[in-house]
Amino acid sequence: MEREGFFDRVYEVVRQVPCGRVASYGQVAALVGEPRKARFVGFAMHASPGMAGGVPCHRVVFKDGSLAPGFAFGGPGAQRQMLEAEGVLFREDGRVDMGRCAWEVGQ
DNA sequence: CTTATGACTATGA
DNA sequence: TTCATAGCCATAA
Secondary structure (H helix, E strand, O other): OOOOOHHHHHHHHHHOOOOOOEEEHHHHHHHOOOHHHHHHHHHHHHHOOHHHHOOOHHHEEOOOOOOOOOOOOOOHHHHHHHHHHHOOOEOOOOOEOHHHHEOOOOO
16 A cells, blocks of 8 residues: 555655745655655656646755756746746745745644 | 666765 | 765666
């Protein structure tokens, strides 16, 4: 039952990310119980059905607030545009303001 | 079985 | 501060 695969487990967590908030790959990996698989979280995002499947993969970013270079759906700029549309704040460096939009369980 | 790859993270220069 | 490298472990061949 609980064995639908590591990927599906990641989707469940990413689905819980509220609007206007972002989570890091390691953050999601830790919530699924395996913080060492941060790389597979990203790989799961690439294989995810996207928002159509209830997986807002655009809300998942690097731990430092950077976005995935070159592999974002539609382009790296599209991800930033989508996050800004949800209320996520960006710095001039092109990174997300993790100090203000970082997601924490319970919010 | 081994090797190669990867939407990551931590560390060091 | 940025850049490069190592370690991480599942999946594919």
